[in-house]
Amino acid sequence: MDNYMLEIGKKAKEASKILAGIDTRTKNKALMSVVDALLENSELIKEENEKDLKAAREKGISESFIDRLTLTDERIKSMANGVWEIASFSDPVGEIVKGFPHENGMKISEVRVPLGVLAMIYESRPNVTVDAAALALKSGNAIILRGGSDASHSNGILEKIFVDAITKEGVPEGAVQLIKNPDRALVNELVRLNDYVDVAIPRGGVGLKKAIIANATVPVIETGAGVCHLYIDSRAAIEKALNIAINAKTQRPGVCNAIETLLIHEESLGRILPFLAEGLVANGVEIRADEEALQFIPGAKAAVEEDWSTEYLSLVVSIKTVSGIAEAIRHIDKYGTKHSEAIVTESYEMAEKFLNEVDAAAVYVNASTRFTDGGEFGFGGEIGISTQKLHARGPMGVRALTTTKYIIRGNGQIR
Amino acid sequence: MDNYMLEIGKKAKEASKILAGIDTRTKNKALMSVVDALLENSELIKEENEKDLKAAREKGISESFIDRLTLTDERIKSMANGVWEIASFSDPVGEIVKGFPHENGMKISEVRVPLGVLAMIYESRPNVTVDAAALALKSGNAIILRGGSDASHSNGILEKIFVDAITKEGVPEGAVQLIKNPDRALVNELVRLNDYVDVAIPRGGVGLKKAIIANATVPVIETGAGVCHLYIDSRAAIEKALNIAINAKTQRPGVCNAIETLLIHEESLGRILPFLAEGLVANGVEIRADEEALQFIPGAKAAVEEDWSTEYLSLVVSIKTVSGIAEAIRHIDKYGTKHSEAIVTESYEMAEKFLNEVDAAAVYVNASTRFTDGGEFGFGGEIGISTQKLHARGPMGVRALTTTKYIIRGNGQIR
The missing domain is CATH 3.40.605.10 (Aldehyde Dehydrogenase; Chain A, domain 1)
Incomplete structure (x- = not known):
């Protein structure tokens, strides 16, 4: 040494x-x-x-x-x-x-x-x-x-x-x-x-x-790596889906709680994707979509395998079509970084399933992943966002820089 | 792999x-x-x-x-x-x-x-x-x-x-x-x-x-390594000192929360050590003492440098004379494993100083270190006693095998 x-x-x-x-x-x-x-x-x-x-x-x-x-x-x-x-x-x-x-x-x-x-x-x-x-x-x-x-x-x-x-x-x-x-x-x-x-x-x-x-x-x-997803379910309310997707991607694309991939239920492609793509493009976002999604957004770029694991940190989003919530969760398991994950749905069952089964520091229903932040969670600033499971998970305030000790005041006790 | x-x-x-x-x-x-x-x-x-x-x-x-x-x-x-x-x-x-x-x-x-x-x-x-x-x-x-x-x-x-x-x-x-x-x-x-x-x-x-x-x-x-100390201050009550020292060493010597070293204030040597040594020996304990302490316990073995860092896990105790609480704390800092440390004293000032300044999972005043245990702390059994500072410190119950996640239920919130 x-x-x-x-x-x-x-x-x-x-x-x-x-x-x-x-x-x-x-x-x-x-x-x-x-x-x-x-x-x-x-x-x-x-x-x-x-x-x-x-x-x-x-x-x-x-x-x-x-x-x-x-x-x-x-x-x-x-x-x-x-x-x-x-x-x-x-x-x-x-x-x-x-x-x-x-x-x-x-x-x-x-x-x-x-x-x-x-x-x-x-x-x-x-x-x-x-x-x-x-x-x-x-x-x-x-x-x-x-x-x-x-x-x-x-x-x-x-x-x-x-x-x-x-x-x-x-x-x-x-x-x-x-x-x-x-x-x-x-x-x-x-x-x-x-x-x-x-x-x-x-x-x-x-x-x-x-x-x-x-x-x-x-x-x-x-701390910090964020390949975050938004899953738009078959029972997603269209306005919520559009607002949340655009906010989570574009409000501040260079940070770890912005989304990188949209997972869209195949039944939602036709009713939501064209409007969503329009909104994204209007906000300067480049789209990289899988084959099924491409049918609804002619002219967009095709996604390649590498896209699913890339943290763009910029105005790029990948779009993947899924057959349902199980495939969405499997995709998140495989490519996510256990940071922030969200679902848009009006289904109680799907909401609960997503909250229970997705393994990440923060899991959202019908809200933007951009809220994963010490300030937003009321911790008064943060050191970073822990994506590990030991000691601290999610936004870390100054408290994450402490440990505890037990103090025992006796008057002669023995065992 | x-x-x-x-x-x-x-x-x-x-x-x-x-x-x-x-x-x-x-x-x-x-x-x-x-x-x-x-x-x-x-x-x-x-x-x-x-x-x-x-x-x-x-x-x-x-x-x-x-x-x-x-x-x-x-x-x-x-x-x-x-x-x-x-x-x-x-x-x-x-x-x-x-x-x-x-x-x-x-x-x-x-x-x-x-x-x-x-x-x-x-x-x-x-x-x-x-x-x-x-x-x-x-x-x-x-x-x-x-x-x-x-x-x-x-x-x-x-x-x-x-x-x-x-x-x-x-x-x-x-x-x-x-x-x-x-x-x-x-x-x-x-x-x-x-x-x-x-x-x-x-x-x-x-x-x-x-x-x-x-x-x-x-x-x-x-988990678990325990070179634990009991410091007998100049203002220690003699009966508490004897009871706690004998309990902490002999009640179950093979476990990590038993003590290995007694630190004795030089002013307490004469008034406490002869009785203490008698009690220890009566309980089958072998004593290894430093030069000053040896004067009060003729016939005991001399301690060597290695003794201060040894977790005997058996009926052996080392005894070290210190000039005061500062030296006791320095010794604990140097040789302790941040497990359990105790002081016997009637002085409010010394008690508070010891509690504040000793860096360990559990710090005791006038009680046996043997209480550092999930069952004793009411956690219903334990996986082990963490001697590290991250995630869990001290006795770990099943809760130490969990983490948390944030679940956020929204209705369309964006940032």
């Missing part, structure tokens, strides 16, 4: 012990101090960001990538605003989840405590640096950040501003550490630091997540 | 879909049918067990190992009784964890559902076969069992009896599958079957657990 990573791990663990005991007021003051520091230093942030942008342009990196990397006054303000919001969340640490007496008189309580040390591995959006550090601090955790090398200058200045601001309020500087050494092997060391890291959270593309899961020996929380 | 494991994984996944929808009554009837079948087939079980015992004796395996492997009428009865108890637990599946309306009128509920497919890897106690299968069935999960090769005949007959009994009640046979192929490489394949296995649970020694964690790409739930 590299000494460099070990030192970072140790420092984080030491800081986490102090953080676990810091009260809510101090954490919130530290976060508000970050808000001020971000706004005051926006020129400096943009200067450092410009170095990353220059290097990226020289490397000929794609425009969309450069767009995600770019920090403007507007975006810095939005980052600061995000921290302000996190300060306003209620603090999960110290919450008594339950409390009950043992029959021998001991008082048992289950109390919420921080996880300890988080490791966040992410790609090139520098706002994640601030967002993740703020969420960690709010939940009393230390965090080790490993951002993409293309954003190294931006991440470096953001970390510096963050740490300067929180240490002024008495938070230990080990609370937030950015790995500055660009050696890629360090990521693998980081996710195997079982003595110091309590959980690894990858944020980014499928490749990054798979690599982390394959190499990690610390527990991993997986 | 080996076809053999893949087939087992697929079959388990298929069964898990059916199991998720089976009602409580059917699951309980199937479990009661297992109870009957175990009792009716005890001769057959003993015959198969005798084959394992014969092979073990020929290999010259230790007596304590052979004892754990042996199935008697008494032990078969106790296994059946365990299944009966699991049938009597309340069913966690379908429980509504919370439910709330969205401001747009959608009804959101978080509902408890099975995890799906469990993989249990364990050593040679054949009762785990029955116990794990029954817990899986109760919580609506399919299970893949991989027992120690020394118990292959015993596990084989127990699986057969279990599956015959549950299929008679309409439970699919894929619900419980024992891996009969002795190839050790299959374990590594099993814990990398991410498409089919939702969680791996190793039960056994430290070596087994470490190997599983190092190789697994599916999530792992870690």
